[in-house]
Amino acid sequence: MRSKKPILLIEDDKVDAMTMKRALKEINVTNRLEIRNNGEEAFEYLKNNENEMPCIILLDLNMPKMNGFEFLEKIKDNAAVKQIPVIVLTTSQEEQDRINSFDAGASGYMIKPVDYKQFVEVMKAIDMYWSLSELPE
Amino acid sequence: MMNKMIKTESLPMDPRINSIYTQVEKLLLKNQIDCNLSKNTDPIDEIIKGLDKLENTPKHGTLLSDKEYLDNILNSMFNTIIVVKPDGIIKSVNRALLNQLGYLKEEVINNKIDTLINFEKKSNDSWVKTILTEGFINHTAKEYYRKDGISVPVLFSASPMLDNDNNITGIVCAGQDMTEIQIARKTREKLLAQLETTNDELKDFAYIVSHDLRAPLRAISTLAQWLVTDYHDKLDEEGQEQLNLLINRAKRMEALIDGVLRYSRVNRERQEISETDLNEIVSNVIDLINCPENITIELSDTLPIINIDKTRISQVFQNLIGNAIKYMDKKRGIIQIGFLNEKKAFKFFVKDNGPGISKNYFDKIFQIFQTLNSRDEIESTGIGLSIVKKIIELYNGKLWIESIPGEGSTFYFTLPENIKKK
Numbered sequence: 001m002r003s004k005k006p007i008l009l010i011e012d013d014k015v016d017a018m019t020m021k022r023a024l025k026e027i028n029v030t031n032r033l034e035i036r037n038n039g040e041e042a043f044e045y046l047k048n049n050e051n052e053m054p055c056i057i058l059l060d061l062n063m064p065k066m067n068g069f070e071f072l073e074k075i076k077d078n079a080a081v082k083q084i085p086v087i088v089l090t091t092s093q094e095e096q097d098r099i100n101s102f103d104a105g106a107s108g109y110m111i112k113p114v115d116y117k118q119f120v121e122v123m124k125a126i127d128m129y130w131s132l133s134e135l136p137e
Numbered sequence: 138m139m140n141k142m143i144k145t146e147s148l149p150m151d152p153r154i155n156s157i158y159t160q161v162e163k164l165l166l167k168n169q170i171d172c173n174l175s176k177n178t179d180p181i182d183e184i185i186k187g188l189d190k191l192e193n194t195p196k197h198g199t200l201l202s203d204k205e206y207l208d209n210i211l212n213s214m215f216n217t218i219i220v221v222k223p224d225g226i227i228k229s230v231n232r233a234l235l236n237q238l239g240y241l242k243e244e245v246i247n248n249k250i251d252t253l254i255n256f257e258k259k260s261n262d263s264w265v266k267t268i269l270t271e272g273f274i275n276h277t278a279k280e281y282y283r284k285d286g287i288s289v290p291v292l293f294s295a296s297p298m299l300d301n302d303n304n305i306t307g308i309v310c311a312g313q314d315m316t317e318i319q320i321a322r323k324t325r326e327k328l329l330a331q332l333e334t335t336n337d338e339l340k341d342f343a344y345i346v347s348h349d350l351r352a353p354l355r356a357i358s359t360l361a362q363w364l365v366t367d368y369h370d371k372l373d374e375e376g377q378e379q380l381n382l383l384i385n386r387a388k389r390m391e392a393l394i395d396g397v398l399r400y401s402r403v404n405r406e407r408q409e410i411s412e413t414d415l416n417e418i419v420s421n422v423i424d425l426i427n428c429p430e431n432i433t434i435e436l437s438d439t440l441p442i443i444n445i446d447k448t449r450i451s452q453v454f455q456n457l458i459g460n461a462i463k464y465m466d467k468k469r470g471i472i473q474i475g476f477l478n479e480k481k482a483f484k485f486f487v488k489d490n491g492p493g494i495s496k497n498y499f500d501k502i503f504q505i506f507q508t509l510n511s512r513d514e515i516e517s518t519g520i521g522l523s524i525v526k527k528i529i530e531l532y533n534g535k536l537w538i539e540s541i542p543g544e545g546s547t548f549y550f551t552l553p554e555n556i557k558k559k
Contacts, residue, residue, distance in 0.1 A: 013352060013356065015355070015356035015359060015360060016352075016355070016356070019355075019359050022363070062348075062349075062352075091348060091351045091352055091355070092348060093398070094344075095406070112355060113355075114351065114354060114355045114358050114359075114387065114388070114391045115358060115362075115388070116358065116359045116362045116363070117362070119359070
């Protein structure tokens with residue numbers, strides 16, 4: 001990543017979170033990884049001024065309490081947070097989920113592959129894009 | 138003469154109405170009144186016409202008792218009858234009407250018909266006019282008011298009674314109680330709505346199940362891959378093999394879940410019907426399929442342009458051509474795609490010189506999850522052909538196979554001709 005700010009992963013599945021950690025390490029992304037289990041916890045993190053704002057948010061859709069869409073809706077009106085790119089990372093291949101995600105302000109939509117090696121490739125692509133793309137400071 | 142009358146072909150009608158009709162005919166005959174009743178039109182109209190004639194014919198000695206006889210007939214009718222004067226004042230009613238609306242005869246006679254029938258703001262004049270201009274009101278939905286204020290749905294017909302100079306002397310209104318039919322219709326609508334909901338739930342169910350199954354599967358697959366990578370030196374050959382089998386089975390399960398998702402999508406997703414050049418579709422499919430060099434794919438006819446969902450018809454060709462490639466057992470494989478313009482339908486075929494299929498399995502191959510080879514021999518979910526079948530049936534087409542074991546198979550499917558470009 002271009003920025004050294006942390007990456008916020010919003011994910012309730014422990015193995016998926018482990019996979020992310022491992023994949024980021026494997027492709028030498030050194031940004032700190034903050035993991036929150038659902039939209040509510042993530043929003044609490046973002047609200048707290050003592051926390052360093054992430055450079056990117058990786059968002060699962062299907063989560064308890066506050067799911068991915070609800071989280072996107074929640075941050076829509078938050079001026080500081082809405083500039084942070086949110087990449088949806090999901091199992092869903094549904095067209096409707098893609099449409100809803102982009103409508104709600106997502107910057108990307110990636111499908112979590114079952115195969116770990118493919119997952120690493122997906123993370124490589126995300127890293128490459130957000131290393132090239134300029135973001136507001 | 139009488140015999141001749143009775144012998145006439147029976148009407149395709151309520152036997153009671155039929156019997157009244159016959160009675161009226163007899164009466165007309167008895168009174169030597171010339172009135173041609175036609176069996177081909179509404180018998181109630183004809184009965185009314187007959188009664189009208191009887192009433193307006195100069196008195197006969199026998200007619201009075203005949204009137205009583207007719208009253209009996211009217212009173213034994215199941216349908217309600219109201220006779221009104223041209224000004225809308227009720228002249229007579231039958232017993233069915235009194236029973237249905239809960240009135241006594243003296244409570245309705247000489248009252249305005251509006252007290253019994255809802256004419257939706259229109260004045261008496263206007264429906265009387267309708268009858269005069271149109272000649273009748275036939276089978277219109279109306280509401281009668283019961284004495285207790287409750288309205289009763291009725292199928293309403295009315296026609297005028299005319300005297301010899303064609304002056305309107307009254308109007309006969311016949312009504313059929315629709316309460317039961319309406320209850321039945323409402324029940325039917327309710328059941329249909331329930332069925333639709335269940336159907337939607339079922340569609341969603343396939344999706345949700347497949348969707349939620351993927352998450353744990355991903356964990357299993359990932360963890361197994363890490364075990365192989367991280368504990369490589371701690372695993373003996375057997376342990377490695379077992380983990381590889383585990384990874385392989387996880388992949389198979391993923392393919393199955395994807396298949397179920399694709400299968401459920403055939404009905405679930407909205408169709409995007411557009412003008413589609415099938416030559417283009419097939420050539421795109423061939424480009425996308427990884428076809429080995431020993432197999433030739435030939436397009437033997439120019440395919441038509443039809444109105445269809447591009448994704449779905451692509452899936453059809455993709456599955457059929459893909460299968461022909463997957464199961465090819467000949468050194469020189471030939472796959473032919475062709476088209477025949479049949480009566481009222483387009484007939485397509487995908488023909489191969491592969492292993493062929495025994496007739497015993499012609500039905501089985503189109504069922505979901507059915508495969509003819511062990512999955513360890515040829516990796517297959519057994520969903521492809523069931524998707525093809527579902528898509529073809531969505532368009533009211535047919536799908537079948539002709540095959541000679543050892544020589545090859547031909548898959549045929551039809552699409553109705555009305556699908557073609559207009």
